[in-house]
Amino acid sequence: MKKHIALLIFIFFLFLSFAFAQTYSWQVLNPASISGTPDFSDLYFTVSDTGWITSSSQANIYKTVDGAVSFSTQTTPLGATSAIYMLDADNGYSGGQGGWIYKTSDGGLNWNILGSMGTCLAMSFPFGTDLNNPIGYASGNSGNVWEITSILTNLNSPSSSTFSGISAPSANNVWVCGGGRIYYYNGADFTSQSTPGGTFIDIHFINNPEGWVVGDAGVIGKTSNGGMEWVTLDNPDSQDRSLYGVFFLDSNNGWAVGADGIILHTIDGGSNWVIEGEGLTTSFLRGVHFTSPTNGYIVGIDKTLLKYGELTGNNEVTKTLRFEIYPNPAGKKFGVRSLEFGVNGGILEIYDLNGRKLLEKHIPKGSETIKVDVSSLQSGVNFCRLISENKSSTQKIIIQK
Secondary structure (H helix, E strand, C coil), rough: CHHHHHHHHHHHHHHHHHHHHCEEEEEECCCCCCCCCCCCEEEEEEEEEEEEEEECCCCEEECCCCCCCEEEEEECCCEEEEEEEECCCCCCCEEHHEEEEEEEEECCCCCEEEECCCCEEEEEECCCCCCCCCCCCECCCCCEEEECCCCCEECCCCCCCCCCCEEEEEEEEEEEEEEEEEEEECCEEEEEEECCCCCCEEECCCCCEEEEEHHHCCCEEEEECCCCCCCECEEEEECCCCCCHHHHCCCCCEEEEEEEHHHHECCCCCCCCEEEECCCCCEEEEEEEEEEECCEEEEECCCCEEEEECCCCCCCEEECCCCCEEECCEEEEEEEEHHHHCCEEEEEEEEEEEEEEEEEEEEECCCEEEEECCCCCCCCCEEEEECCCEEEEEEEEECCC
């Protein structure tokens, strides 16, 4: 009996060792298979490693099937594109310059002209769209909102605003945003909704009741009743950087991106946001898409492409870095001591047991001992990872409050 218990304990800790070895973070990619520095405008991934990225500066759409390691270049007939939505690995739509809407049924090998709506800045299709009878929606300048089926149909919105964001969680339930306005379309009429205040750029609904909107000066709004009421959410960014893209996987997990490389992440529906990936880029970020809580991508101008995922293979450094954590367990703060930082600077990261990064701190050269403020983190078991030059190491840190 004791042997069985010992074996179970061994297996349990062996499993934990593998689980704890997984760390996830943002990485800046620069795929050599994409020439020049195109301005990326939108993206859509059907699974973790297969996706498409549009360019507002070139008449190209870039496709990857290996998680953004490499890309093939696809061409649209009449200019650059600003929006894309794929229904599956083969069928999808894109749109952009001149308002031209394109359709593909072969994964983008051919983008065929469906029609023009004047301008196209964003598009959305309901979840679970019938491939045999698809219905979607697109928006653009001068109040343009069109329905996409086998043809394009002008829905004649009452507004002249530039609608840069659109979201359609189901057929005949469509929200558009632009300027200081949010409109709801029910299949027959448009209704202006009371807004949380601000200038809005992008909007995302996960179902008919729940949606989020973002915009200038870092405004973030949320509704839980289909837009009958919108509330303003707190944004931790002290610089009030404008937000240009928002995406939610479910009621809890969401991201917003924008000016000067700002990346916001929430795991509680927007009640609390944290800034991630600080210092990775200062580019204007325009779109974000996740396929799971541990796999996602962000695009921006000047060929900016970021990926969130597990650090493995060439992304992982191999040499050991020696460091000491004190006290451990820790309260609101703990110290880290390493001789390595007297010679080189580094980065400290804290992850939870699910591999989600909770904190990142840059350590300047010459600081052999640093203090880490974890007062914003919840009590529990986490992992502290230090990186310096080509060395790294991870230790368990227990936070008790």
